[in-house]
Amino acid sequence: MKWFIVLFALSCTQSQIKVTQSKRLPADAEGYVACHEIDEELLIEKVDLREIPRNFSTVQEHVFKNNCASCHYGPDAYKPRLDDYDSIIGYVNVANPDASPLLQTISQGRMPPSYRLPSRSPESFRFLRQWVQEGALP
Amino acid sequence: MKKLIKFFTFSLLSLQVFAAPATAVLNFKIDDTDYVVEKVTDGHGIIWAMAFLSETKIIFNEQIGKIHILDLASGAVRTMKNPPSVFHSGQGGLLDIALHPDFKNNNFVYVTYSKKIGARQTTAFARARLDLAKEEFDKWTDLFVALPTQSTAHHYGSRITFDKNDHVFFGIGERGQAELAQDLKAHMGKIIRLKTDGTIPLDNPFVGRNDAKPEIWTYGHRNPQGIFFDETTGKLFEQEHGPQGGDEINLIEKGKNYGWPVITYGEQYGGGPIGRGETTRAGMEQPLKYFTPSIAPSSFIIYRHKRLKLFKDRFISSALALQHLNVLDVENCKTACEDRLLVKLDERIRSVKSSPEGLVYVSSDNGRIYRINKQGAK
Numbered sequence: 460m461k462w463f464i465v466l467f468a469l470s471c472t473q474s475q476i477k478v479t480q481s482k483r484l485p486a487d488a489e490g491y492v493a494c495h496e497i498d499e500e501l502l503i504e505k506v507d508l509r510e511i512p513r514n515f516s517t518v519q520e521h522v523f524k525n526n527c528a529s530c531h532y533g534p535d536a537y538k539p540r541l542d543d544y545d546s547i548i549g550y551v552n553v554a555n556p557d558a559s560p561l562l563q564t565i566s567q568g569r570m571p572p573s574y575r576l577p578s579r580s581p582e583s584f585r586f587l588r589q590w591v592q593e594g595a596l597p
Numbered sequence: 598m599k600k601l602i603k604f605f606t607f608s609l610l611s612l613q614v615f616a617a618p619a620t621a622v623l624n625f626k627i628d629d630t631d632y633v634v635e636k637v638t639d640g641h642g643i644i645w646a647m648a649f650l651s652e653t654k655i656i657f658n659e660q661i662g663k664i665h666i667l668d669l670a671s672g673a674v675r676t677m678k679n680p681p682s683v684f685h686s687g688q689g690g691l692l693d694i695a696l697h698p699d700f701k702n703n704n705f706v707y708v709t710y711s712k713k714i715g716a717r718q719t720t721a722f723a724r725a726r727l728d729l730a731k732e733e734f735d736k737w738t739d740l741f742v743a744l745p746t747q748s749t750a751h752h753y754g755s756r757i758t759f760d761k762n763d764h765v766f767f768g769i770g771e772r773g774q775a776e777l778a779q780d781l782k783a784h785m786g787k788i789i790r791l792k793t794d795g796t797i798p799l800d801n802p803f804v805g806r807n808d809a810k811p812e813i814w815t816y817g818h819r820n821p822q823g824i825f826f827d828e829t830t831g832k833l834f835e836q837e838h839g840p841q842g843g844d845e846i847n848l849i850e851k852g853k854n855y856g857w858p859v860i861t862y863g864e865q866y867g868g869g870p871i872g873r874g875e876t877t878r879a880g881m882e883q884p885l886k887y888f889t890p891s892i893a894p895s896s897f898i899i900y901r902h903k904r905l906k907l908f909k910d911r912f913i914s915s916a917l918a919l920q921h922l923n924v925l926d927v928e929n930c931k932t933a934c935e936d937r938l939l940v941k942l943d944e945r946i947r948s949v950k951s952s953p954e955g956l957v958y959v960s961s962d963n964g965r966i967y968r969i970n971k972q973g974a975k
Contacts, residue, residue: 491888491934491935491937492934492935493934493935493936493937494924494925494926494934494935494936495627495628495936496627497625497626497627497936497937497938498625498626499623499624499625499938499939499940499941500623500624500625500941501622501623501941501942502621502622502623502624503620503622503623505943524962524963525943525944525945525962525963528643528962529643529687529688529917529945529962530687530688530751531687532685532686532687533685533686533687533689533690533750534686535684535686535687535718535750536686536687536750537687537750572866
């Protein structure tokens with residue numbers, strides 16, 4: 460194990476509550492221990508992004524909404540404003556998608572910020588890139 | 598006739614087309630008990646908060662500024678008229694929603710929201726009466742507006758809880774101005790305590806001081822997005838986003854300093870210490886628990902029902918970053934273990950609440966509400 464995690468088997472009364480991890484952990488540590496073995500079974504089929512038409516609406520639904528909306532939606536949001544087509548179009552390069560600031564920001568790992576948002580999935584990124592490649596249609 | 602057409606048009610507009618029966622989406626098993634997760638509504642914007650009008654009716658909001666009531670029996674969603682006017686941008690918008698403990702008699706609904714004042718914005722706390730028959734709020738009144746306003750558009754906080762003595766508590770984020778969390782002349786980075794009518798309790802710790810805001814209950818917080826008054830123990834708990842790592846759960850006690858940004862178990866985005874890199878200092882409180890890496894906790898409760906054994910007497914936190922429902926023992930912390938549920942849903946979990954009868958509901962940034970129950974139970 461890369462990082463040794465010190466676990467305390469503390470018996471805390473309600474009036475004597477202690478910190479459950481007393482040592483600073485590196486931010487990339489997988490620092491948690493499961494209490495129970497959990498067996499999850501998904502009962503619905505996940506959306507196959509390869510079968511979804513690519514337009515601004517579907518890009519919002521399948522990429523931005525779950526990764527970017529909390530900071531990049533709204534009139535005074537952090538730029539680029541991702542819920543506004545006219546705004547976002549300034550950050551894409553249809554002729555050379557990989558030169559798009561929007562895609563570069565993601566591919567270079569600057570966004571979404573580490574440890575704050577879900578890590579970008581290859582499927583989502585591919586979907587977004589294809590949207591740009593196909594002309595970034597509204 | 599025109600009035601009739603107008604009435605029917607309005608009725609159709611206010612009854613959204615989200616009505617649908619609950620759909621089972623996930624099963625999971627813990628300790629030989631099978632649980633089912635059902636989707637009870639879908640098709641909304643970011644559902645920031647929920648509150649229970651009854652076992653079968655949830656009032657919930659969308660961050661964009663809408664408030665709806667979901668009838669769990671039919672799946673129908675009705676939109677309430679005259680919601681508060683909010684500044685929706687970035688992390689701001691309509692934040693928490695909570696019912697007065699005596700809502701059945703006074704119909705008071707409380708919200709926290711981001712408010713534009715001139716070119717700047719802040720967090721406000723407001724209330725209005727909800728006329729359930731008319732599906733309409735009366736006039737919204739700001740009971741508290743955090744000062745000074747800021748030019749930033751993030752770290753607004755904010756969740757609401759009530760104790761049993763007519764007090765209300767809510768958190769204000771430091772708005773990206775970390776040093777304000779230690780400044781008692783600013784409301785940023787604080788837990789606020791008021792009477793439910795908005796007046797300032799005279800026993801607040803900084804009442805009567807010229808160098809402090811009288812509404813402050815505790816300080817040194819970063820971005821509190823979980824607060825829960827535990828009626829079982831009479832204790833107040835708070836949860837907040839850390840920077841990179843260092844999300845915290847704290848036991849909140851009158852007048853205390855929780856350390857941000859002087860002490861933290863997190864670090865700068867991209868690495869490097871915050872301040873002197875201290876994690877402890879005399880006069881500053883330690884968290885009960887911290888999360889590294891961050892889970893990005895957006896709300897939490899302590900589950901005190903008996904119905905779902907998995908959750909009994911445990912913290913349940915909704916997690917945005919690591920997309921799960923986090924369940925852990927804190928009060929009786931024999932180990933530092935956690936359970937991470939709903940991982941396969943792949944959703945940013947925004948809020949968590951237990952129903953009056955002890956079912957657990959969560960909302961997501963994808964505009965859905967899910968219910969957790971034992972398999973085969975009604």
